[in-house]
Amino acid sequence: MAEPRKIIIDTDPGQDDAAAIMLAFGSREELEVLGITTVAGNVPLSLTSRNARIICELCDRRDIKVFAGADRPIARKLVTAEHVHGKTGLDGPELAEPTMALQAQHGVDFIVETLRNEPEGSVTLCTLGPLTNVAMAFQKAPDVVGRVRELVMMGGGFFEGGNITPAAEFNIYVDPEAADIVFRSGVPIVMMPLDVTHQLLTKKDRVQRMADIGTPPAIAMVEMLQFFERFDVEKYGSDGGPLHDPTTVAYLLKPELFQGRECNVEIETKSELTVGMTVVDWWHVTDRKRNAKVMRNVDADGFFALLTERFARI
Ligand code: RIB
Ligand code: CA
Numbered sequence: 001m002a003e004p005r006k007i008i009i010d011t012d013p014g015q016d017d018a019a020a021i022m023l024a025f026g027s028r029e030e031l032e033v034l035g036i037t038t039v040a041g042n043v044p045l046s047l048t049s050r051n052a053r054i055i056c057e058l059c060d061r062r063d064i065k066v067f068a069g070a071d072r073p074i075a076r077k078l079v080t081a082e083h084v085h086g087k088t089g090l091d092g093p094e095l096a097e098p099t100m101a102l103q104a105q106h107g108v109d110f111i112v113e114t115l116r117n118e119p120e121g122s123v124t125l126c127t128l129g130p131l132t133n134v135a136m137a138f139q140k141a142p143d144v145v146g147r148v149r150e151l152v153m154m155g156g157g158f159f160e161g162g163n164i165t166p167a168a169e170f171n172i173y174v175d176p177e178a179a180d181i182v183f184r185s186g187v188p189i190v191m192m193p194l195d196v197t198h199q200l201l202t203k204k205d206r207v208q209r210m211a212d213i214g215t216p217p218a219i220a221m222v223e224m225l226q227f228f229e230r231f232d233v234e235k236y237g238s239d240g241g242p243l244h245d246p247t248t249v250a251y252l253l254k255p256e257l258f259q260g261r262e263c264n265v266e267i268e269t270k271s272e273l274t275v276g277m278t279v280v281d282w283w284h285v286t287d288r289k290r291n292a293k294v295m296r297n298v299d300a301d302g303f304f305a306l307l308t309e310r311f312a313r314i
Contacts, residue, residue, distance in 0.1 A: 004032040005149075005252060006122055008111060010069070011245075012041025012129030013051035014085050015092060015228035019307065020128055020154075020245035021052070022221060025059045026310030027253055034114055034123065035065045037107030041129035041174055042081045043089030045071035048129075051090045053098035059217050059314050062100045069107025069133035073175035081170060084231045092227030093220040111137040115144035124252065125187075127153040128245040130171050135178035138185050150188045152248040155179065156265070156278030157194035158294070168276030169194050172267060176276045180267040189292040191265065192247040193278065196258065196295045200247065202229045202240035206304040213312045221311060243307075250303055251295075253310075257302045260295035264288035 009024060011017045024031050036056070038048040049068040056064045072078045085091065103110070111133060115123055125148055127134060138145050155171035156179075162168040172179045183189065202225045211222045229241030251258055264281040266288070268274045280294055 001029060004028065004030055005124060006032050006034050006118060007124045007126050007252065008034050008037060008114060010037045010039060010125060010127045010129065010133050011052060012039050012043070012048045013055060014042040014089055014128070014245065015224035016243055016245040017128045018051070018055045018090065018224055019221060019243060020249045021055050022059060022217060022314060023246045023249040023307055023310050025061055026313040027249070030253055031249070033064055035067055035110055037067045037069045037110055037133050039069045039107070039129045039133050040071050040078050041171065042085045044078065044080065045069070047089045049102055050098060051088070053100050053102070054090060054095050057098055057100060058095065058220055065103050066100070067103045067105055067107035067110040070136060073130060073132055074135060074177045076175065076177070079174050084228070086227060090224065092225070093223035095220065107133050108136045108140060112141040112144055115147045116141070120147045121149050123147070124149045125151045126248045126252070127151065128248065130175040131155070131178040131182045132175045135175070135181040138181060145185050145187050148187050150190060151182070152190040152192070152251055154192045154197065154245045154248050156191055156280070158278060158280035158282060160194040160198055162277070163194060165276065167268070167274040169278070172278055173276030176267050176269045180269050183265055183267055183291055186291070190251060191292045191294045192251065193294065194242070196247055196298050197242045197244040199298050199300050200243045200303055201238055202243055204239065207240070209308045210311055213308070215312070215314065217314045218311050246307060247298065247303070250306055254302070254306055257299045257306070258295045259297040260293055262290040263292060263294045264290050265292045265294060
């Protein structure tokens with residue numbers, strides 16, 4: 001058995017973030033979570049940092065170190081998404097307040113220090129929220145960019161458009177300057193946009209199979225998803241809501257579930273109309289650098305089978 005892949009999860013929990021973290025926790029043979037860094041996004045930093053620890057304790061992983069990172073975007077006011085995730089960001093199940101402590105070190109410093117201390121090319125960054133922490137780490141310590149094995153991020157959209165404005169997906173919209181820094185940095189990027197995540201609806205039969213696991217983490221996850229999906233069900237009449245963030249961890253576990261290609265991606269940071277848009281040169285009509293592996297298709301049934309199988313291991 002190969003050594004588990006070392007990852008840092010950067011996150012703004014969020015029910016779908018919780019699913020991603022739980023997928024990682026259910027895959028201990030393949031993934032070693034070096035730490036979780038939290039960022040302001042779906043809800044303010046104090047709540048994302050609370051929620052990350054709740055998820056760790058729910059999964060009996062008090063060994064995981066959680067570091068609070070940036071409490072606001074690099075150059076803008078924070079925009080949050082309580083309308084989707086509820087006032088706590090983790091609405092749905094009744095969950096106790098966390099008792100495990102936050103680490104004293106800032107999340108950005110943890111990212112820098114870990115990349116410097118671990119062997120070059122051995123650490124993967126798995127980002128589930130705005131890219132503020134990663135961009136700040138790259139700005140503070142440009143030497144660490146080349147030490148990253150891969151950055152697998154949920155964010156952006158192209159043929160699918162946006163979910164917070166007609167042009168922009170939430171994670172990019174919250175901190176477009178951070179996304180611009182990261183996409184220009186040269187770090188190897190795998191991008192999971194709305195084009196993929198909108199194919200992954202939490203349909204009733206899929207959620208029922210998670211409920212059938214019957215363990216406290218699985219039941220709590222089902223209650224999170226039932227809360228999280230109501231926004232899309234009420235707005236679009238869909239059978240469930242799109243499960244965004246676990247696509248990143250699923251890619252690390254089973255990349256064959258996904259199809260995409262190397263493209264140039266640039267971030268709009270100026271226009272009021274389209275700020276936060278990920279401009280993807282999918283048809284390669286320019287000779288701009290192909291700086292990201294952009295995913296466009298996914299085996300949805302295979303994805304949910306993986307989630308259910310791994311949730312059952314927690
Ligand atoms: O647009 C979806 C993304 O925004 C997900 O990461 C969700 O958790 C929110 O952060
Ligand atoms: Ca998220």
